[in-house]
Amino acid sequence: MAPPSFAFIPRNIHKDRKQQGTSAHVPSPLEPTPAIERGEPAYPGPSVIDKGKGKAPEPSAKPVYNETDISILVVLAFSDYALWLDSDLRRKTEESLQNESHDAGFLPLSYLMRRAFGRENLGQEYMPTEANVVKAIRTYAGDVLEVRMLVSAPSASAWYPSWKPERDSLGCYEVRRKDWSTLLDNATREFSRGQWDDRTIYMENIPAQYHTIPGIIRFAQGLLSQCCRSSSDPVPIQNITLPPHHLDKTEDRPKCKGFALVTLCNAELCQIFLESWPWTQPFQPSKSDDLGLAEDDLETKEASKFGFRTLPKARWDKLNEQYLAYRQKLINELADANEPPDISPDFDVRLVAYEVLEDIPVPPRNVTTMSSPYPLGCLVFARNLHLETNKTTLRALFTNAFKSSSLDPGGIDYVDFNKGMDSCYLRLASPEHGRVLTDYFSSQPIVQSHGLDDMGKTPGASQKAITTEIIEGKKEEVYWEKVPEKVRRQAVEKAVKALNGKQPSAPAHSAQEHSEESRPRKKRKRG
Structure with missing residues (x-):
């Protein structure tokens, strides 16, 4: 009688005999998860040959928590x-x-x-x-x-x-x-947004060693543990929100820049923070002797060292709106004085001089400011172009719209055109250039008679005239997301200067057209 077949074949264990008697290795949070645990296929992928000699892998910037x-x-x-x-x-x-x-x-x-x-x-x-x-x-x-x-x-x-x-x-x-x-x-299942806002405070000047979401919670809980009215709730911190920088993208990982909105489990804990770490003069640290907290506590010492302070969220919302308007007012004044704005990228993270901001109006949201992610109303889409035209011809063709106006004829920043297409995008220096250009081509229909025609002629019965359209809303946002950030910032600065009455002085053929978004060209073969 044949022996029964096994359901599986045991693994060869003689190679691992030297590891017998040792404890099983438990991966730490710093180690990558094995492929089998991650649900990945067990078979190896394509091999990669490392041409470097003993080259260590670059450390990752991603946070790994204990x-x-x-x-x-x-x-x-x-x-x-x-x-x-x-x-x-x-x-x-x-x-x-x-x-x-x-x-x-x-x-x-x-x-x-x-x-x-x-x-x-x-x-x-x-x-x-x-x-x-x-x-x-x-x-x-x-x-x-x-x-x-x-x-x-x-x-x-x-x-x-x-x-x-x-x-x-x-x-x-x-x-x-x-x-x-x-x-x-x-x-809390029936809470409204306002009820949670009443339990939220703004924390600023958080010590540098706590600039992560878990770090902020450890820091806040450490301060609470030293208060005489410490909370008995097992989860005193309910949520952490890191306000984004005005240049951050939606897909960017939030980063702590020393401030955060912290939601607590009840209003009593909010009051403890507001009373213990009040919002005094900007960047003036509170004295730990007056707080009723333990002087030998690490969190207390660090909070006093960095000037930690708190503010109710409702008050922060109001002052933040006033501050953004005040910041834009300063930028406009510097632009009017023909001086470059001496404002660092992180300037808007500080809420300063609130006492003088009470009556400053908030600027309209549809106007380009220095904090705008891209110039609003400065993108035009043109169609029905000649299939054999080029960027130089198109620039000259569309510049004709500004000859009879008081606008700078060099208002076309960039012609976004691919050879062989019958359409293109035009990036303009200001929204006024876009309105003048679209009005010009809608009032006098023209077509290109050939690829190098930069003047245009009246279309025939079977010809479609060139049409132009100002791109706004979601389409505008999607387009500018694909433009390099440096180019977007330059376009925003130029649009702000144009809105303040300063016409851009860039030449007709901007250096931007030769540098930005340039594709690598194939090397010419030597014969």
Whole structure:
């Protein structure tokens, strides 16, 4: 009788015999997740030959957190504020709470991890493993979250219809809040935006070593722990918002520049910060002797050293609007005086001289200012061009629109044209140039008789006249996103000068056209 076949072939273990008796290696949060744990294929990809000799890989600039910070981010992703703000998280939590008590409230840990580390924009290779997160939760957040390992199938909460797209990535652990039985009765479920704003304060001059979201929470909790009225709530910090710089893109990872909006669990904690670290004169640190806080506390010393201070969010919103108007007023005055604005890129992160800003009006939002991401109303789309034309001819053709006006004839900054096309984009120096150009071509229809025709002629019966259109709104935004940032800033500065009555002095054929967005040309073969 033939011996029964095995269901699997045991691995050869003689090569690993030298490792017997050693403890199993547990990857740290700094180590990349193995391919098998990440759900990647086990077979190797294409080999890459490293031509360098002993060249060490460049260090990554992405943040990698320790266990304390990992636990803070996971707790923050499951806070009352997160449940109020994130409709998908709230729906899945409510579905899970309908299960039996032993399964009620549990969510896949992998699902919560994506929310905890998603906005940090960590690459997959820098994401902590579930084992790392479980260890961090059990060590530092055991009074807030409960974690369990899935021995067999996932809990019933994972098989609801809304979970179907995620069944392949549920992972090995589930997590729920310790207060899961009272979540449906939590008053914060019915909060309005204004009620959360009442529990939010603005913090400025945060010490440099705390310039991350977990760092801000550790810093704030450290200050609270020294107050005589310390909070008994296990999650006193509900949310951290890092206000973006006016030049930041929507996809950029938020960076702390020393200030943040911090949402607390109740208004009493807000009052503690506002009274202990009041908003005094700009950049004047408070004295720790007058705060009722422990002098030997690290957070207290650092807060006093850096001049840490706080402000209610409602007051910050109002002063921020006034400040932006004041900043623009200074820039306009410097431009009128024909002096370059001596303002650093981070100038707008400081709220200064509030006492003189009360009656300053806010500038209209549809006018280009120095803080605009691109020049508004300065993009024109032209169609029905000759298929054999070129950029030089088009520049001369469209410049004809300014000959009978008082505008600078060199108002065409760039002709965005590809050879063989019958359309192009025109970047203009000011919105007024765009209006004059479109009015000119709509009042007297013309066509190009040949590719080098830079004057145009009256179209025939079967010919389509050149049409021009000012691009605004979403199309305008999408177009400028593809333009290099340096070029956008130069265009904004030129548009602001034009709005202030200073006509651009750039030559008709701008050097920008020869430098920006230039494509690498093929080397000429030597015969």
